[in-house]
Amino acid sequence: MESKHLYQEVILDHNKKPRNWGKVADASHQAEGLNPLCGDHIWLSLKLEGDKVGSIAFEGESCAICKASSSMMTTNVKGKSVEEAELLIQEFRDMATGKLDTASQPNHLGRLRVFSGVCDLPSRVKCAILPWHTLHAALNSESTISTEGDRDPVESER
Amino acid sequence: MTSSSSVLHAVRTPGAHDVERIRADFPILKLKVNGKPLVYFDNAASSQMPQQVMDRLLRYQTAEHANIHRGVHYLSEIATAAYEGARGKVRRFINAGEAREVIFTRGTTDSVNVVMHGYGRAFIGGGDEIIVSQLEHHSNIVPWQMLCEEKGAKLRIIPCNDAGELLLDEYAKLFNGHTRLVAITHVSNALGTINPARQMIATAHHHGVPVLLDGAQAVPHMKVDVQDLDCDFYAFSAHKMCGPTGIGVLYGKASLLEKMKPFEGGGDMILSVTFEKTTYNVIPHKFEAGTPPIAAAIGLGAAIDYLESVGMDRIAAHERDLLVYATDAFSQLNDVRIIGTAEDKAGVLSFAMKGVHPHDVGTILNEEGVAVRTGHHCAQPVMQRFGIPATARASFYLYNTMSEVDALVAGIRKVQKIFG
Numbered sequence A: 001m002e003s004k005h006l007y008q009e010v011i012l013d014h015n016k017k018p019r020n021w022g023k024v025a026d027a028s029h030q031a032e033g034l035n036p037l038c039g040d041h042i043w044l045s046l047k048l049e050g051d052k053v054g055s056i057a058f059e060g061e062s063c064a065i066c067k068a069s070s071s072m073m074t075t076n077v078k079g080k081s082v083e084e085a086e087l088l089i090q091e092f093r094d095m096a097t098g099k100l101d102t103a104s105q106p107n108h109l110g111r112l113r114v115f116s117g118v119c120d121l122p123s124r125v126k127c128a129i130l131p132w133h134t135l136h137a138a139l140n141s142e143s144t145i146s147t148e149g150d151r152d153p154v155e156s157e158r
Numbered sequence B: 001m002t003s004s005s006s007v008l009h010a011v012r013t014p015g016a017h018d019v020e021r022i023r024a025d026f027p028i029l030k031l032k033v034n035g036k037p038l039v040y041f042d043n044a045a046s047s048q049m050p051q052q053v054m055d056r057l058l059r060y061q062t063a064e065h066a067n068i069h070r071g072v073h074y075l076s077e078i079a080t081a082a083y084e085g086a087r088g089k090v091r092r093f094i095n096a097g098e099a100r101e102v103i104f105t106r107g108t109t110d111s112v113n114v115v116m117h118g119y120g121r122a123f124i125g126g127g128d129e130i131i132v133s134q135l136e137h138h139s140n141i142v143p144w145q146m147l148c149e150e151k152g153a154k155l156r157i158i159p160c161n162d163a164g165e166l167l168l169d170e171y172a173k174l175f176n177g178h179t180r181l182v183a184i185t186h187v188s189n190a191l192g193t194i195n196p197a198r199q200m201i202a203t204a205h206h207h208g209v210p211v212l213l214d215g216a217q218a219v220p221h222m223k224v225d226v227q228d229l230d231c232d233f234y235a236f237s238a239h240k241m242c243g244p245t246g247i248g249v250l251y252g253k254a255s256l257l258e259k260m261k262p263f264e265g266g267g268d269m270i271l272s273v274t275f276e277k278t279t280y281n282v283i284p285h286k287f288e289a290g291t292p293p294i295a296a297a298i299g300l301g302a303a304i305d306y307l308e309s310v311g312m313d314r315i316a317a318h319e320r321d322l323l324v325y326a327t328d329a330f331s332q333l334n335d336v337r338i339i340g341t342a343e344d345k346a347g348v349l350s351f352a353m354k355g356v357h358p359h360d361v362g363t364i365l366n367e368e369g370v371a372v373r374t375g376h377h378c379a380q381p382v383m384q385r386f387g388i389p390a391t392a393r394a395s396f397y398l399y400n401t402m403s404e405v406d407a408l409v410a411g412i413r414k415v416q417k418i419f420g
Helices: A009-016 A064-077 A082-096 A110-120 A122-139 B019-023 B051-063 B074-094 B108-123 B142-151 B168-173 B197-206 B254-259 B294-310 B312-331 B358-367 B380-386 B402-419
Strands: A029-035 A040-049 A052-061 A144-146 B102-105 B129-133 B154-158 B179-185 B211-214 B233-237 B248-252 B270-273 B278-280 B336-339 B348-353 B373-375 B391-395
Touching: A009 A064, A009 A110, A009 B402, A029 A122, A040 A064, A040 A122, A052 A064, A052 A082, A064 A082, A064 A110, A064 A122, A064 B358, A082 A110, A082 A122, A110 A122, A122 B358, B051 B294, B074 B102, B074 B248, B074 B294, B102 B108, B108 B142, B108 B179, B108 B211, B108 B233, B108 B248, B129 B142, B142 B154, B168 B197, B179 B197, B197 B211, B248 B254, B294 B312, B312 B336, B312 B348, B312 B402, B348 B358, B348 B402, B358 B373, B358 B391, B358 B402
Parallel strands: A029 A144, B129 B154, B129 B179, B179 B211, B211 B233
Antiparallel strands: A029 A040, A040 A052, B102 B248, B233 B248, B270 B278, B336 B348, B348 B391, B373 B391
16 A cells, blocks of 8 residues: 555545534534544534434544545535435445445445545554544434544444 | 764764664564665664574574473573573663562563552552653553552652753652652653653652652663662663563662562462462562563573673664754754754654644655654653644664665655645
8 A cells, every 4th residue: 555545635635625624503413533542533513404414514633534534524424314424434434444345346435435545554544434433423422432442333333 | 983973973874883784683674665675763662673682582492491490400490590691681781789689570561560569559658749750651650640549649740841851940849758759761752851860869869769760761772770870660671672572671679679569479479388378589589470471581681682792882872873863854854843852862753744643644654664653652741741642753773774864854755745
């Protein structure tokens, strides 16, 4: 894995100019995501309108991979139903951990596939996945999520 | 290095210290990572092992292994002699007064915990105070916090300045009638600061307070003399000094070790056992319950032989040259801030890049074959002091070269280009 494959223009762009940065004032759901190992720390807030993600925002301090993943996640799930969002969470997680080959298996990831290379960098997988775990936590009304340790917050619920 | 000291620091290549010959002793340095020659700058986390130490481990397992201090048979006697021989090498290396003052542990963290359990729990109580510094590794904070929680004692912190140097005036003010122990690092793992240990120990002794030094980052890189320092306890690990993992040392003054309680119970640490009463063995065996990592201890002895064959003064001078060269090169980079600029500093270069998280720096450097540590270095209070979540850290050792520093600097320029 060469980092040029990971640090692509789209990721660098979202890192520099994160979309949906900030807080949703009248949020119905929110969660905090923390990766103590590298200090990635994000706050995610969203407002469900009916069954759909009406507005969503994030802020915090993190590496480029985590920030770009957060930014692209917010643009992707906005307008989607909770069920569709959960499916994306699962697919992103499987892609990042190498369980889903986006080239050969059907999926809904679209441009999020720029993160597929992260599965070759085990120490960075957590950075990419953190916002998705945080979204899962927010949708399921858990307030804080940490990717530290072996416990995978999504895996353990299966 | 002294013979060539008239040559300019920054352009001097090691003369007396023949770095190419040393590199030939380390098979792992021939590795290619991502198609590039490995540049190993994560020595403060763990150093690499020379062939001589590997050969010693192989010889032990091939022809000398048995349990120690037990059998009367040939192999047990050979193994015991090699294990105790390693203790003797450690004693000489750090100039301890007696071999029985050298206790083998699992590593620095274990050594600190032995003191916490054996000394702290016996002699530190409610309302007492333990002095640590802002620069400590978590391994010299957490055991003391656990003790404080258990006993109702209190931690007092020596602050540091913006260069990462401890404030000695503030340190002196922390002492009072309740102070029971000072536990400080000899060399900061995150910043490289070399603390004035001798002076700080004298201050503590003036108040009748014993001192534990965390020497994990000192012993591998400079001549350490525990009697000259007059420290009461000294802790370090083998794997940061060309030896194996799983073995470390706790040096303690015999008078203190003798009045301490053993941390773990079991075989080898007893003189006699009945169900009514057990009599503990003498030091150091009192602290070495069960079968120790015999091979690893012998490996540590071999690592000491290796370092002494090169010369600790020469190693220290070589690392100083690398640090001067690297610091100079870094000063010419825009938007790169060196964290830790103490006047007396070991071969550690912690840095932060404007607008780029250290983990992104580390990933891109890795692609260039350059291994640095990124993160909080198990020293979060240091990071908090400097208001950053993490740094990238290059740490040097006897086998590193100026051209490897050049590779690091080129890698940082690549990071800047990508994030430009």
